[in-house]
Each structure stands twice: as C-alpha cells, then as structure tokens.
Amino acid sequence: MCLGLLAAGLTQAQGLDEQGLSLRPIRQLLPVARGLTRPAMVLSARQLSSHISQTSVAEGAAELRYGELLLSSDRISYDQVQDLARAQGQVELRHQGSLVRGPSLQLFVQRFEGEMLDPSYFFSQTGGSGHAKRIQFLDAQRVRAEAATYSSCPADESGQARAWELRMDSLSMDFENNEGLAKGAVLRFYGVPILAAPALSFPVGDQRKSGWLPPDINLDNRSGLELGLPYYWNIAPQRDATFLPFVMTRRGPGVDSEFRYLEPSHGGSINFAWLPHDREAGRQRWDLRLAGEGQLGAGLQFRLSSERVSDDEYWKDLPRRVNSLTKRLLATDLQLQRDFAYGWGEGQAYARVQRWQPLQGLDTLTRFEAPYQRSPQIGVRLNSQADDLVLAGYLPWGRRARLEGGLELEYNRFDLPAQALASQSQQTGERAHLLAHLSLPLGTAAWWLIPRLSLNAASYRVDQPLSNGARSIGRSIPTFSIDHGWVFERPTQLFGRSLTQTLEPRALYVNTPYRDQTAVPNFDAAAKDFNFDSIYAENPFSGVDRVADARQLTLGATSRWVDTGQGEELLRLGLVQRFLFRDQRITADGGEPAGQRFSDVLLLGSAHLSRAWWLDAAMQFNADNGRAVRSVLRTRYSPGPFRTLSAAYRLVSGQSEQIELGWQWPLWGTADAGRARSASSCQGAWYSAGRVQYSMRDKRLTDSVVGVEYDAGCWILRAGVERLSTGFAETNTRLMLQIELVGLSQLGSNALKVLRDNIPGYRPLSSDKLGRLEASYD
Incomplete structure (x- = not known):
C-alpha cells in the first residue's frame, strides 16, 4: 500500500486558507494509480512524526483514511510492519456507512481485525444504534459485541432509558450473509420487559433470512383473541415459505401457511389456512388459494387463480383469510394462451376453464343466483394491425386510410356450480359464436370518421327444451355504425395561468335490426353500466347472448383546460345524450320496449385547480322528472404529507x-x-x-x-x-x-x-x- 503523510500546519496549506480555499478530504479513497490493487492510505493531523517503513504517529485532530475506512481520534499511531493502528481519545471509526465511537481502538487495518472497549455504535443498514462493553471487528463484514444494547431511539442526555431497547448478552452481525444473532436477548419498552428469547436471529438488511417473525395478534367479536407466531423459511433465492401457528380463544388452534416460488419461466404461490377443529362451528375449517403464471414452452402461456373454502359461513367467521374481492363468490380460473404475429396483424388462441364456489349461507334473504361456469371455453381471435388502437380511440394520424378488422371464433360449455340454489332453473348447454367487424378509419389530428360493420352470430345446443320445445337454436345479427369526432383548441387563461382549452364534440350513429331473442338462452349477457364509456358502445349489453335492436344517435361534447407549460389537466366538463329513432324492443329486463326517445343526460366534471384540491363528479339526470x-x-384536500x-x-x-x-x-x-x-x-x-x-x-x-x-x-x-x-x-x-x-x-x-x-x-x-x-x- 502507499502511505501519504499530510500536516495541516504546512505553509502552503496556510496560504490556501488565507485565500478562502481549503482542502476537503472525501471519506473514501479508491485506487487510482495504474496497476494499484489496493487503496492508498492517508494519515493527517496537526502534528506528525514518522520513521520510514516503521511507525507513524499523528496527534491533534488525527485522521487515517484507507478505502471505505475513516478513523479519527486525538492520537493515532500506525505500525507499518504489523499494519496495526492504535487510537486514543475520542475515537470515531466509519466503515461502509456504520459509525463506532469509543475511548480507544486497536485495528489491523487491511484485515479489519481489532477491538474497541466501551463503544457506542450506529448501523446504517438498520438505522439503529447502541452501546456495548466491548466490540470485536472480525473482518470487514463481521462484528461481535458483548453486553450490547440496540435501539433506533436517540439516547437521552439526562441518562434515562430509551423508549424501547433490545439488551443482549452478545450480538453478532454478519453483513455479508445478512444475519444478526442476539443471545440472551430481552426487549424492553419504557423499561418493562415485553419479549425475551434465549437466541434471536434477524436479517441486517433488506435481504430475506430464515427465522421467527414478530407475533401476530388479532381481536374480533367472532373469534376472540388470536395469537400467532410466524416462522419464515428462506428455502432458496427463488423459493420461500411462511408458517403461522396460531390459537383463537373461541375457536382453538390452527396454522396458516404460504409457499412462494419464482422460476425463470413461471412463478406463483400456494396459501393454506387450516383450523383442525373449530369449537364454535364443531368442524374443521380451511381455505386454499393457488396462484401462478408463466410459460409452458412453444410460446404457450398459462395463468391460474383459485380459492376454495370449507363451508359457506367461512367468509363471515374468518374474513381476514379470504383473499377474493368478491367474498361470497370464489373463482377457480385456469387459462392457456398463445399469441401469433403476422405481417397483416396478430392472432391469439386460447382455452379456459372457470368454476365458481358461491357461499350462500344460512340467511335465505341474502342468497343469490350463481353465475354460469365455463367448462371449457376455447377460441381464437384475429386482429389487423392497429385495430386495437382504433377501437381505443387512438388513430395513427398521417397514414393512408385502409380497411381494418377483427374476428373471434369461440366455443363454450355453460353449466351451474354444485352449490347453486335449488330453485335456480337456468338453462345449461353449449354455445359457438362468431364476432366480426370491418372498419375504414379516416382522419387527421383534428378529426376522425370511422364507418364500421359488425356481426354477432351464435348457435346454441341446450340440455333443457327451449320455450318452443327445441333443443337447438341460432341467430345472426349485423350492426352498422359511424363514429365521428372533432378536436378544437384555443389559448386561454384561468386564474392567471396560460391554458389551452379544447372542445371535443363526438357523434355515434348505430343501426342494428331487430331479431327475436326471447327463446335464445342468456349465459353471459348483462346490461352495461350507463356511463360515459358505455353510452358510446354499439351494444348496451356485455357478453354475446343479447344484442339490442338500435337505431340511435349519441351526441356529446367534452371540454378540457390544460396547462400550456406542464401539460397538466386542470378542468374537464362533459355532456352526452342518446336519441332513439324507434322503440328498442330488446331491453335489460326483457319487458316492455323502451320508447323514451331521449335518454337520461350524463354530466361529467373534474377539477384540479390547486395542488391541494381535487374534485370530480358525475350525474345521470332525467330531464322528464327533473x-x-x-x-x-368526490373531493379530496391534501395540503401536505x-x-x-x-x-x-x-x-x-x-x-x-x-x-x-x-x-x-x-x-x-x-x-x-x-x-x-x-x-x-x-x-x-x-x-x-x-x-x-x-x-x-x-x-x-x-x-x-x-x-x-x-x-x-x-x-x-x-x-x-x-x-x-x-x-x-x-x-x-x-x-x-x-x-x-x-x-x-x-x-x-x-x-x-x-x-x-x-x-x-x-x-x-x-x-x-x-x-x-x-x-x-x-
């Protein structure tokens, strides 16, 4: 290594100070000389004495810097033969972000081996600090302390105990292996012991590590007090598991578990909660969740999501363990998919199995009809280039107009879950359908015009006779639409800010002939929510089985105020209404035809006029009854963190x-x-x-x-x-x-x-x- 000796009292340095300049040493020295494999060492102080290749002594604001190590003290002596540094008086040792202070230190610099008596320390990896009787530096990555304490609370100058403190007979920190080991540990909160452990292992960074986790405590009116002690198992870099044994005062003992994996081509998790004997229910209870997705080879992708529970009352009694967004309707969904790309567009082949577990419960007033299951769903979709962008309202401006289209062919088998209501007498059966469309988008950056021809065709074979006595039926329904819109802009000002205001009118004309669908089964169709998106749809129904006979015109406009400099939208106002040229005979409830010529008016508004205030509103207004x-x-006020x-x-x-x-x-x-x-x-x-x-x-x-x-x-x-x-x-x-x-x-x-x-x-x-x-x- 190279040893540099600097004296702060040199005449040249004094001259620099008189001119208002000073040398500010960095905390870390890196090898800069060509061929130098180790960092240089620099020793600085107010007074230096040295015997070449033997011993150097620095006194008065002494500092020794070597790579990531910075040692400062009142007096430092360095034995070059043994590579041993001795520091006396107000010693501070900084290494890799951590700081140790004490009255004296002995350290073999290159090996980073030594000890300090009566030290205090701060670990930057965890943000905690403490005090020990003695600390030993075993190497650059390992430290051992005796009679040690640890806390993230600052020490009180009055000498009072910290709010919380972990006291240990010994503390070992291995930063390379992300492991901390405390023996004879007691956790005190305001001086009161709240947790003790003969040996406590914990991670010292963000990396994962096997070991016991803090207790899990819950209290509710159905299960009473629940106490659990989780254990985390870091099986491998790409696999881990967590086990949570618990006991409930009203229901008894059980265990929760989770296994996670992440392989190069697939990943997922398995969760299982088990209550061997629920004293309240008089039976065992469980919840099983499976999740996974990835590649199976040859471009085939899969996705699995499933949750099942032991009984219908599980979601009420143990709600924390049910992960589904629909607590009373649990899905099992397995999907396979392969994507294709061609010069003219892209395609997708897919297969799916979907099953349901409806949790009906004992309350007859809250029971519901279960949805259909798909076992299976098999299909293929084809789309020309940029077709998805056109459907999303984005046009690749500046290109020549060309025909664009899409095709979907699909087969489904629909049945009901085993837990369906006894009174649920819905049809079950099979359906094959074809959805196709062809469009010719025209436009520039200021306007668009999209004429479009669509076709919805389906063929059914059912298990129960239809209203006309047949077991099969088919129908084919075409739709023609024209979507037209403009974008106008003008500069303006609002509250002293330079803005760009837009006016965006839009018109959609739809013409779909009437086809009698009273005998056609309804497996997946439902009325769409009436909002700004659905009112511009060709069909007011989702799914395939219902297509409304529509001869209608939808007119609307949106105006936006956008900050010219930052592009932030400050204000938006919108209005839209639909007009029927004839009665609509296919309705959501299957009742009387809809004869109201003018639909309800939809109003939309949103504002973000200041950094602290947000406001947005939407209204469906019936002009006939006012x-x-x-x-x-909705409104939100957030002036700061x-x-x-x-x-x-x-x-x-x-x-x-x-x-x-x-x-x-x-x-x-x-x-x-x-x-x-x-x-x-x-x-x-x-x-x-x-x-x-x-x-x-x-x-x-x-x-x-x-x-x-x-x-x-x-x-x-x-x-x-x-x-x-x-x-x-x-x-x-x-x-x-x-x-x-x-x-x-x-x-x-x-x-x-x-x-x-x-x-x-x-x-x-x-x-x-x-x-x-x-x-x-x-």
Whole structure:
C-alpha cells in the first residue's frame, strides 16, 4: 500500500486558507494509480512524526483514511510492519456507512481485525444504534459485541432509558450473509420487559433470512383473541415459505401457511389456512388459494387463480383469510394462451376453464343466483394491425386510410356450480359464436370518421327444451355504425395561468335490426353500466347472448383546460345524450320496449385547480322528472404529507344513498416534533386516520375503519376498530393494536395494512425514517 503523510500546519496549506480555499478530504479513497490493487492510505493531523517503513504517529485532530475506512481520534499511531493502528481519545471509526465511537481502538487495518472497549455504535443498514462493553471487528463484514444494547431511539442526555431497547448478552452481525444473532436477548419498552428469547436471529438488511417473525395478534367479536407466531423459511433465492401457528380463544388452534416460488419461466404461490377443529362451528375449517403464471414452452402461456373454502359461513367467521374481492363468490380460473404475429396483424388462441364456489349461507334473504361456469371455453381471435388502437380511440394520424378488422371464433360449455340454489332453473348447454367487424378509419389530428360493420352470430345446443320445445337454436345479427369526432383548441387563461382549452364534440350513429331473442338462452349477457364509456358502445349489453335492436344517435361534447407549460389537466366538463329513432324492443329486463326517445343526460366534471384540491363528479339526470337518477361526487384536500381529507357522496335512486369520509390528519403535535424529540419524552405527534361509510337509506354504518396513530420518532403506535358488514343485521368488528419499533419490527395486528388499503391518500408515518435517524445520530 502507499502511505501519504499530510500536516495541516504546512505553509502552503496556510496560504490556501488565507485565500478562502481549503482542502476537503472525501471519506473514501479508491485506487487510482495504474496497476494499484489496493487503496492508498492517508494519515493527517496537526502534528506528525514518522520513521520510514516503521511507525507513524499523528496527534491533534488525527485522521487515517484507507478505502471505505475513516478513523479519527486525538492520537493515532500506525505500525507499518504489523499494519496495526492504535487510537486514543475520542475515537470515531466509519466503515461502509456504520459509525463506532469509543475511548480507544486497536485495528489491523487491511484485515479489519481489532477491538474497541466501551463503544457506542450506529448501523446504517438498520438505522439503529447502541452501546456495548466491548466490540470485536472480525473482518470487514463481521462484528461481535458483548453486553450490547440496540435501539433506533436517540439516547437521552439526562441518562434515562430509551423508549424501547433490545439488551443482549452478545450480538453478532454478519453483513455479508445478512444475519444478526442476539443471545440472551430481552426487549424492553419504557423499561418493562415485553419479549425475551434465549437466541434471536434477524436479517441486517433488506435481504430475506430464515427465522421467527414478530407475533401476530388479532381481536374480533367472532373469534376472540388470536395469537400467532410466524416462522419464515428462506428455502432458496427463488423459493420461500411462511408458517403461522396460531390459537383463537373461541375457536382453538390452527396454522396458516404460504409457499412462494419464482422460476425463470413461471412463478406463483400456494396459501393454506387450516383450523383442525373449530369449537364454535364443531368442524374443521380451511381455505386454499393457488396462484401462478408463466410459460409452458412453444410460446404457450398459462395463468391460474383459485380459492376454495370449507363451508359457506367461512367468509363471515374468518374474513381476514379470504383473499377474493368478491367474498361470497370464489373463482377457480385456469387459462392457456398463445399469441401469433403476422405481417397483416396478430392472432391469439386460447382455452379456459372457470368454476365458481358461491357461499350462500344460512340467511335465505341474502342468497343469490350463481353465475354460469365455463367448462371449457376455447377460441381464437384475429386482429389487423392497429385495430386495437382504433377501437381505443387512438388513430395513427398521417397514414393512408385502409380497411381494418377483427374476428373471434369461440366455443363454450355453460353449466351451474354444485352449490347453486335449488330453485335456480337456468338453462345449461353449449354455445359457438362468431364476432366480426370491418372498419375504414379516416382522419387527421383534428378529426376522425370511422364507418364500421359488425356481426354477432351464435348457435346454441341446450340440455333443457327451449320455450318452443327445441333443443337447438341460432341467430345472426349485423350492426352498422359511424363514429365521428372533432378536436378544437384555443389559448386561454384561468386564474392567471396560460391554458389551452379544447372542445371535443363526438357523434355515434348505430343501426342494428331487430331479431327475436326471447327463446335464445342468456349465459353471459348483462346490461352495461350507463356511463360515459358505455353510452358510446354499439351494444348496451356485455357478453354475446343479447344484442339490442338500435337505431340511435349519441351526441356529446367534452371540454378540457390544460396547462400550456406542464401539460397538466386542470378542468374537464362533459355532456352526452342518446336519441332513439324507434322503440328498442330488446331491453335489460326483457319487458316492455323502451320508447323514451331521449335518454337520461350524463354530466361529467373534474377539477384540479390547486395542488391541494381535487374534485370530480358525475350525474345521470332525467330531464322528464327533473331528478338525478344516479350521481357521484368526490373531493379530496391534501395540503401536505400525512394530511389528507376526502369525502364522497353516491346516489342510486330507489336503491342506495351513501356518504363516505376518509382522512389522515394530525390531532396535536407535529410530524417534525414526533421525529426530533427523544422518544422517552412522550411528546410526539398524534394522528387520526380512518374511513367511514354511512348508508342514508338504511340509516346505519357499513364497512368502516377508524384509528389513531402516535409517532414518537423511533416507535409508532396504531390503534383502531374495523367494522365489516356480513349481512343485513350482522357485522364483524375487529380491534387493532400495533406497535412499530422503527428499525426492528412490528408487533401486534397488521393495522398498517388495513389503514393503507382503506384510506385514500394514506401515507405510512414510518416512511423515510432511516435517513432521519442517521442524520440525528451524526
């Protein structure tokens, strides 16, 4: 290695200081000389003495720098023969972001071996610090401390104990293998022991590591108190598993498990929750979830998603373990697909099996008709180039007009799940259908015109006789449409800002002849939601089995105000209405023909006039009676981090009327106060967070969550109540309590996930804390 000796009192350096210039050494020296395999060493101080190739002594603000190592002290002596550095008085050792302080140090520099007595330390990888009787540096990646403590809370100058502290007989840190081992560990919270372990293993970075995780605690009105102790198994870099043995005071013991894998061509997970004997239900309970996707070779792709539970009441009794968005309708869906590309376009061949498990329950008033299953669905789709872009409303401007089209051929077998209602007498059978369209898009950047011809043809074979006594039927329905629109722009100003205002009128004409469909089975068709997207659709039904006879014209316009410099949309207003030239005989309820010539008017508005305020609204208005059929109004105010208020009003005339409030807001104290103060002072910041839904029609609270958070800087307390509706007069109420020890772990129920999933704009208080902890320790 090269050794450089610098004295701060040299005349040349003094001259530089007199001119207002100074040398500012970096903390890390890298090899820069050609052929140099090790970094140079630099020793600097107010006073230096050296015997060449033997011993050097630096006194007064002494510093020794070697690669990623920076050693500073009142006095440093370096034995070049042994490569041994001895430091005395206010010793600071920085290495790979970590900092150790103490009265004295002996260190073999190149091997990074040595020890320090009575040290204090800070680990940048975890944001925690502590004190020990002695610390040994085994090499550049391994450290061992005796009679050690660890906490992310800053030390109190008054000598009081930290808010939380982990005390250990010994602490070993292996940064290369991402492993920390504490022996004889006791976790204390405000001096009170709350957790003890003879040996505690934990990761020291973001990498995964096998070991026990913090306890999982839950409390609700159906299962009582639940206590679980999870174990994480890092099987391989691409596989891991988690096992969670638990016990419920009302239901008994059980286990949750999860296995995950990620191979080069496929990945997925398996989750299984098992309750061998539920004392409340008198039987075993389980939940099984499968998920996976990937490649099978030859361009074939697969996707699997499945969830099954043991009984119909599982979603009520154990809602945390049901992952489906539709809690009472669980799907098993397996899909295979292969994509093709040709010079004229692209194609797709696919096969699918879809099964359902409807959870009907014991309450007859809440039972529902189960949807059809597809066993199987097999088909092929072909699309010409850019056809998908045309359908999405985007045109590749500037090219010559050309015919574009698409074709879908598909076979389905429809049946009902075994758990379907006994009174459910729907048809089952087979369907083969053809969907085709041909269009000629024309336009420029300012306008478009798309004439389009479509065909919906289907043939059915059913298991039960149709209304006319036959077991097979077919029909073919063509549709002709013209979609035309313009985009006008002009410069304008609003609130002193330079904007571009657009006016975007659009007209859609559709003509579909009437075909009698009363005898045709309905396996997958349903009326689309009436909104700004569906009103511009050729067919008001989703699926294949129903095609409305339409001779209609849809007219609408949208105006947008866009910031000229940043491209941000500040304001949008829209209006659209449909006109029928004749009665529509194919309706959603299958009843009387729709003779109302003018449809309800759809109004749309959204505004973001300042950084803190958002507002959007939509309304379906009946001009005949002057009343709103449906309306949605949402607003959000977010002036800064951890400060957000939101409100929503939803109305469906004759069905529901609901108000929703969501928030995260300081109650008292400030975020900075909570982070900057010593945690033992109990003077952090209190926050409230929640989302409350209230049904004005039923005059009761529905799904809601309300909580409070206390940010003490190095630890965060979360407490709250979650209420889920499980019937007209039934609810599942869950109490949440969680303590997050920043830089260590979270104890209790997972309240953070509940708040994050339910509150619009919610931001975890623990975000960006490690940087603050490092700054406060420095």
